[in-house]
Ligand SMILES: *[C@@H]1O[C@H](CO)[C@@H](O)[C@H](O)[C@H]1NC(C)=O
């Protein structure tokens with residue numbers, strides 16, 4: 001596993017210059033606060049406005065990073081700062097890509113997921129943070145932690161590429177069947193009886209296989225492997241304002257984790273930005289229909305697991321994954337009891353590693369205690385979690401609010 005220290009994080013930020021995102025183009029560009037909205041060109045005409053709109057996967061939303069520019073429509077048109085004006089609030093437009101490096105069309109993708117106008121100290125900015133369709137996008141002075149300047153690169157769940165990252169061993173276009181030899185690396189997290197775990201494709205420690213883990217799910221029908229009945233001994237799902245989380249215990253030797261393996265941590269970024277597993281994507285219905293989670297963190301050992309997927313302005317903080325040696329109980333304090341299968345609403349846990357105004361870094365003595373688990377309520381229990389088919393229509397985000405009896409299909 002990768003041990004970041006404060007120093008290596010700072011170094012990453014410097015080395016992140018002149019980068020393109022790790023995800024293979026074309027990608028959707030989704031504002032950090034709403035994975036259902038996409039950076040969109042009004043048309044392919046020179047001078048067309050750039051706005052956000054509901055993601056549809058149309059060609060006007062399929063951006064490619066190429067030659068220092070952000071392109072679409074067969075790489076013929078470029079994201080362009082209107083008239084090259086450096087005034088904060090200048091709107092972005094679409095223009096024919098220049099052949100001689102027009103500076104108005106030069107952008108780079110930063111390590112903290114911003115689209116920076118190269119050499120200008122300006123960033124692509126969701127005007128006023130307004131997520132309504134039609135809101136025109138501007139450039140604004142880059143500000144650390146400005147949530148309006150986060151642009152996640154992603155894909156529609158219904159149109160996943162075969163591979164989302166170079167070096168990926170499996171696939172994201174997983175189909176609608178299931179197979180215990182599947183190499184699907186698209187996971188879902190929807191509820192106590194509808195979630196996936198990352199585990200090895202064949203027996204091997206998490207440390208040795210972290211880059212290759214595949215999705216093992218409670219539901220068949222999404223092209224993944226299915227967690228065999230009897231594997232899960234206790235499952236606790238919680239939805240908070242800013243994340244969904246599933247924690248529990250089981251016998252994960254049934255999904256290729258060797259007995260005695262203390263396990264390890266999986267996340268979308270890894271040490272090199274490519275994630276563990278490489279190309280692993282996570283989707284869910286809890287905050288909107290089939291939305292991609294761009295920030296998530298998960299641990300699994302031979303006997304316990306935890307998986308959190310985050311949204312909102314604090315997604316990266318709530319799904320912090322630099323504490324990769326600290327395990328589930330420290331990173332995601334929650335109920336892990338065997339014999340209980342429940343779905344609750346809850347408050348956010350305090351962000352891992354953050355104690356008031358100070359942040360602890362792994363390896364620094366003394367190691368602070370875990371935060372207490374946040375309050376939860378409205379828990380609904382089910383008898384057990386066993387494999388069953390994904391129900392396309394019913395896997396709506398309403399199911400959480402009315403867990404009711406175990407669905408019978
Ligand atoms: C850009 O420049 C052109 C030509 O000078 C001018 O007509 C247009 O109003 C300018 N656009 C903006 C948004 O300033």
Ligand SMILES: *[C@@H]1O[C@H](CO)[C@@H](O)[C@H](O)[C@H]1NC(C)=O
Pocket residue numbers: 128130131132133134135136
């Ligand atoms: C948000 O953007 C939409 C689309 O441009 C606009 O109609 C609306 O007035 C904006 N809302 C606010 C509060 O500015």
